[in-house]
Amino acid sequence: MIRTTALSKVYRSRERQVTALDGVDLHVREGEIFGVLGRSGAGKSTLIRCVNLLERPTSGTVEVGGRELTSLSASALRAERRGIGMIFQHFNLLSSRTVAGNVAVPLEIAGVPRRDRARRVAELLDLVGLVEHAKAYPAQLSGGQKQRVGIARALAAEPRVLLSDEATSALDPETTRSILALLRDLRDRLGLTILLITHEMDVVKNICDSAALMEGGRIVESGTVPELLGRSDSRLAREMFPLGTPALLAGRTLVDITFRGEETAQPFISTLARTYNVDVNVLGAAVESVGGRQIGRMRISLDGTFEHNVVPIGYLREQGLQVDVIDEAEAGSGTEHTTSDADVAAADGVALAGKEL
Ligand SMILES: Nc1ncnc2c1ncn2[C@@H]1O[C@H](COP(=O)(O)OP(=O)(O)OP(=O)(O)O)[C@@H](O)[C@H]1O
Structure with missing residues (x-):
């Protein structure tokens, strides 16, 4: 799509x-939520502004919905831009206009007749849950409500693509969650494709199907979230689902398990303990339930050395789980044999807290 x-x-x-951008190849599939x-x-704002050509790239091409925007005339580009909505960190609302008046702006520019405009504005306010605030002014709204106005305005021209430039950065965590839930709901209902930029790992973890990491104007890593989780060297996966530095324990085998939605780890862990009569300790977990499926990572320790655990580890792999056995080279400094499982569990925690890059 992009x-x-x-x-x-x-x-x-x-x-x-x-x-600011140094040879960026980005591919966002239709209907996905893609986080940069x-x-x-790093170049995130420049990238998103180049996607709708608010910023002219120095070289390279931009295609949206199969049309190469970089080769269009000014008037053709204006028409194509109607299919691309954008929301902003600071909402960019007109303070002298009501909520309804702000949402109507793109419709006025597009020359939609007054009666159709009023109907469409009512639909849009219903979509974002602001019907009761139609006559309020931006100064009377909370940050979350202002962003809902921004979203309704961005959707006025029925775009297929929505660009989000740090849309939740100015909001508190709870409001952020509600705006992200709204964006996901709108994607599902309207079939939107959403490209968002953020510096908050939690945003990606909460709603993105795919993600890319930018550094110095380049994309240094990208893929679907399950793909990233499958790469042991993925920085995004490690940041999204952190397990901390492993500390080896005498006489035990440390194992990291990655599950990517097709399977969940917990039932296998119980079966493993019962069937193979091994003592399993869960040392840390960073798990998210997305669309009813669990994705994330879990660190467990098994009683005995690796040689003792070849069969149970083989069992986990047969269940489709990605299983990485941690050896001394990967482990951190906490390798003293006095370290207890409880210490390690406390250090790792159940890493669900927000993490910023
Ligand atoms: N209009 C401009 N003129 C000159 N340099 C610019 C301009 N806009 C951005 N830059 C530079 O380009 C680089 C990338 O900036 P950009 O704003 O795209 O990064 P970003 O990842 O979005 O950062 P932030 O999260 O702080 O907005 C930076 O070095 C910035 O100083």
Whole structure:
């Protein structure tokens, strides 16, 4: 649905030049929610602004819905942009207009007749749960309500694509969750494709089907969340589902289990303990339930050395779980044999807390 090819953007001023994008190949599939993560200055805003050509790339191409935007005339580009809505961190609402008045702006620009406009605005406010606030002014709204107005306005022209530029960064965690739930619901109901940029790992973890990590104007890692989880070297997966540095325990085997939605670990762990009569300790888990399916990682320790546990580990692998046995090279400094399982569990915690890049 969205494809950028070898996208580059160089900002030049008299004193210096900055390469904000350096050959970005991005592919967002139709109907997915795709999150781009990265530290400040990584190039995220430039990328999203290049997708609807608010910013002209220095080189490379941008395709949205099969049309190459970079080759369109100004008027054809204006028409294509109607199919791309955008929401912003600071909402960008007109303070002198009511909620309904703000949502009506794109319809007025598109020349929609007054009666149709009123009907469409009512539908949009219903969609975002703001019917009762139609006559309120932005100053009378909470941050979450303002962002709902921003979302309704972005959807006014019935776009197929929604771009979100740090849309929840100015909101508290609970409001963030409700806005993310709204975005997911809108994607499901309207079949939207959503590209969002964020510096919050929790946003990606909560709603994204796919994610990319940007650094220095490049995409250094990308894939669907299950694909990323399947890569042992994925930084995004480690940040999303952190288990901490493993600490080896004398006479026990440490194992990391990754499950990607097709299976859940817990029933297998119980079966494992019963069938093979092994003592299993869960040392840490970073698990999220997405659409009724569990994805995440879990660290367990099994009684005995690796040689003693070849069969139970084989059993876990046969269940379709990704199983990584941790050896000394990967373990952290806590390898003293006095470390107890309880210490390790306390150190790892059940890592569900928010994490920022
Ligand atoms: N209009 C501009 N003129 C010159 N340099 C710019 C301009 N916009 C961005 N840059 C530079 O391009 C680089 C990427 O900036 P960009 O805003 O895309 O990063 P970002 O990942 O979105 O960061 P943030 O999360 O802080 O917004 C930075 O070095 C920034 O200083």
